[in-house]
Amino acid sequence: MKFKSQKVAYYFFALSMLLFSLQIVYGFIMAFAHMGFDGLHEWIPFNAATATHKNLLVVWILSGFMGAGYFIIPDESDTELWSVPLALLQFYSFAIVGVIAVVGFHVGWFEGRKFLEIPRPLDYLVALNVILFLVILLMTMFKGKKRTTTAWVLTSGLVFAALLYLPGMIWFDNHTVDSFFRWWVVHLWVEGVWELIMGGILAYLLIKLTGVDREVIEKWLYVIVGLTFLSGILGTGHHYYFIGVPKYWLIVGGIFSSLEPLAFLGMTLFAIQMYRKGNKKHPNKLAIYWTLSTAVVSFLGAGLLGLAHTLPGVNLYTHGTLVTAMHGHLAFWGAYASLVLAIISYSMPLMTGRKIFDNTIGHMAFWFANIGMIGMTMAFAAAGVAQVYMERIMGLEFMKAQLEIEPHFFVLIIAATVFSIGVTLFIINFLKFGSPVDEAIGQGEEFSALQTS
Amino acid sequence: MLSKKQAKMFFLGGTAVFFLIFIGMTVDTLVNGVPKYTHASQIDDQVRLGRHLWDSNNCMGCHTIMGEGAYYAPELTKVYERRGPEYIKTTFNFPGGWRPNGRNMVEYNFTEQEKEALVAFLKWVGESDLNGFPPKPSVQLDK
Numbered sequence A: 001m002k003f004k005s006q007k008v009a010y011y012f013f014a015l016s017m018l019l020f021s022l023q024i025v026y027g028f029i030m031a032f033a034h035m036g037f038d039g040l041h042e043w044i045p046f047n048a049a050t051a052t053h054k055n056l057l058v059v060w061i062l063s064g065f066m067g068a069g070y071f072i073i074p075d076e077s078d079t080e081l082w083s084v085p086l087a088l089l090q091f092y093s094f095a096i097v098g099v100i101a102v103v104g105f106h107v108g109w110f111e112g113r114k115f116l117e118i119p120r121p122l123d124y125l126v127a128l129n130v131i132l133f134l135v136i137l138l139m140t141m142f143k144g145k146k147r148t149t150t151a152w153v154l155t156s157g158l159v160f161a162a163l164l165y166l167p168g169m170i171w172f173d174n175h176t177v178d179s180f181f182r183w184w185v186v187h188l189w190v191e192g193v194w195e196l197i198m199g200g201i202l203a204y205l206l207i208k209l210t211g212v213d214r215e216v217i218e219k220w221l222y223v224i225v226g227l228t229f230l231s232g233i234l235g236t237g238h239h240y241y242f243i244g245v246p247k248y249w250l251i252v253g254g255i256f257s258s259l260e261p262l263a264f265l266g267m268t269l270f271a272i273q274m275y276r277k278g279n280k281k282h283p284n285k286l287a288i289y290w291t292l293s294t295a296v297v298s299f300l301g302a303g304l305l306g307l308a309h310t311l312p313g314v315n316l317y318t319h320g321t322l323v324t325a326m327h328g329h330l331a332f333w334g335a336y337a338s339l340v341l342a343i344i345s346y347s348m349p350l351m352t353g354r355k356i357f358d359n360t361i362g363h364m365a366f367w368f369a370n371i372g373m374i375g376m377t378m379a380f381a382a383a384g385v386a387q388v389y390m391e392r393i394m395g396l397e398f399m400k401a402q403l404e405i406e407p408h409f410f411v412l413i414i415a416a417t418v419f420s421i422g423v424t425l426f427i428i429n430f431l432k433f434g435s436p437v438d439e440a441i442g443q444g445e446e447f448s449a450l451q452t453s
Numbered sequence B: 001m002l003s004k005k006q007a008k009m010f011f012l013g014g015t016a017v018f019f020l021i022f023i024g025m026t027v028d029t030l031v032n033g034v035p036k037y038t039h040a041s042q043i044d045d046q047v048r049l050g051r052h053l054w055d056s057n058n059c060m061g062c063h064t065i066m067g068e069g070a071y072y073a074p075e076l077t078k079v080y081e082r083r084g085p086e087y088i089k090t091t092f093n094f095p096g097g098w099r100p101n102g103r104n105m106v107e108y109n110f111t112e113q114e115k116e117a118l119v120a121f122l123k124w125v126g127e128s129d130l131n132g133f134p135p136k137p138s139v140q141l142d143k
């Protein structure tokens, strides 16, 4: 760690881990409910559980991104953070808004807008909070001596993510229009600006971990984010097939969303290529594992499994079934959850000075979590495909088909248990680091000397 | 070989072009498409109230509508056509919560007007032109 103020990142990472573990609890509640065991229904009905599961996911990932921003931007700009007290204020207000939102879901304070269930009044607080976060980052960059491409890509991803939140806050009388703009947030986030954030963080990690020349890495970063927007903006059309808008979205959405996997393939090749070119001398093996797995699993989950149901002819049958949940899990896991775990694995040893970066618990966490998640994806896939055939092709009633697919939720729970063991081990490692210390300043910088060229 | 500058131009240029096309299509969709496809002129106070109730109770947290939502409870786009208004209205205030096939719906406390409003909203949704969604099954084992 170069600067004292980078330690702020730790708070966000810790919050991330806490919310992640809660998210998983709600996943289990829903998986059991799908199997017919809904004993908690009176206190936590399914719609409260699902709002909590999805929003905790978004919030812990955003918290991870914010931590990444606070860790990376001072380093890249070669200066202390603009204001640590304000960053802490931003942290506490972020945590408080998150807690209010989650408690609210349990007393029926939500909006029926998938992924944006947080009620409008809280949206304003979220917006204020994010503005504060961005001001701190931008001020840091402007006072800094250096402005790198990596820092710009990361920061502009965060700025555009904030801007895109706004169309989701407007009230429309027409449900179709509401849905139309909801996708400006959800789709243009995960298949647009979040990929800038992902590209920025991956580039930073690859520069640090492989020692490959920054110019080379940043050139490919531009190509990848270029591909992202080339396909992803018009690719929004794959959510507009069946919501009451003109048919041209079927063609445009079909063509451009089919190109979206290219950007993810780009990330995969980019990371693997840079790793092979690199000097492989960096001792933080766990960070390398998570960085490479992000690049690979995001392509499987978002790219391949996205492609599997993105053509209008297929989507007509799979739209609104568990096939979507199959893709949603592996995509979020591979691209964004693993990314946050990668930056945590990289930065924690530098912030705390503890060299936990190649231990057995860490490796077991990696394999259990990934294998568990792949098992969960397969369970959702089996359930989803069976649902499509029974309900959409053979014309069985919804609930009759659901009773037939209950066994797949048993498999889901087994795989989810494996996954949760992995996550628990990851969190144990996280706790073993303890909190960041000032003695760690300057440590770890010796690896910068390992640059290949 | 591609230089870093060219890569940057590719990124900025491509993004600008596709963003503009997207905005153009959005305007056309909202101005010419949506009013026709969704019979926007039929959105009256009842439909509006229905949508408000749909939203504030997070019905989408269990059901899907237009294929969007959660996968715990049935797709409701065509529920008006499938079940009719009376059936729909009995599900809301069912003592202990409606529990048709072992899955639990929340017990609501809607007034008669609110029930009518939700029915009106679901009827409106069912009449929108959704480009063929939900698909017609090839066989109808349950008919």
Ligand code: HEM
Binding pocket: A114, A190, A191, A238, A239, A257, A258, A260, A261, A298, A302, A303, A305, A306, A307, A308, A309, A310, A311, A315, A318, A319, A320, A321, A324, A327, A328, A329, A331, A332, A335, A336, B067, B068, B069
């Ligand atoms: C990291 C990137 C991605 C993430 C996190 C992600 C996540 C998700 C999630 C959570 C949904 C469910 C949305 C909802 O119903 O509310 C979804 C839907 C969808 N995604 Fe992705 N996705 C990603 C990338 C992609 C890509 C690259 C493609 C196409 C190649 C794709 C194709 C689709 C399609 C077609 C749907 C609609 C499913 C339906 O009709 O219900 N996704 N995605």
Ligand code: HEM
Binding pocket: A023, A024, A025, A026, A027, A028, A030, A031, A034, A050, A053, A054, A057, A324, A325, A326, A328, A329, A332, A333, A337, A412, A413, A416, A417, A419, A420, B069, B070, B071, B072
């Ligand atoms: C123990 C682990 C987990 C279990 C048992 C689980 C289970 C579930 C279940 C049952 C649903 C609801 C499907 C429905 O609407 O009926 C769901 C939704 C969802 N979960 Fe999980 N989940 C787990 C972990 C995760 C993780 C780690 C992520 C992200 C990385 C995630 C992301 C999502 C998303 C995006 C949705 C919405 C999907 C959609 O509606 O298409 N879940 N989960």
Ligand SMILES: [Fe+2]
Binding pocket: A187, A191, A235, A236, A238, A239
């Ligand atoms: Fe999408």
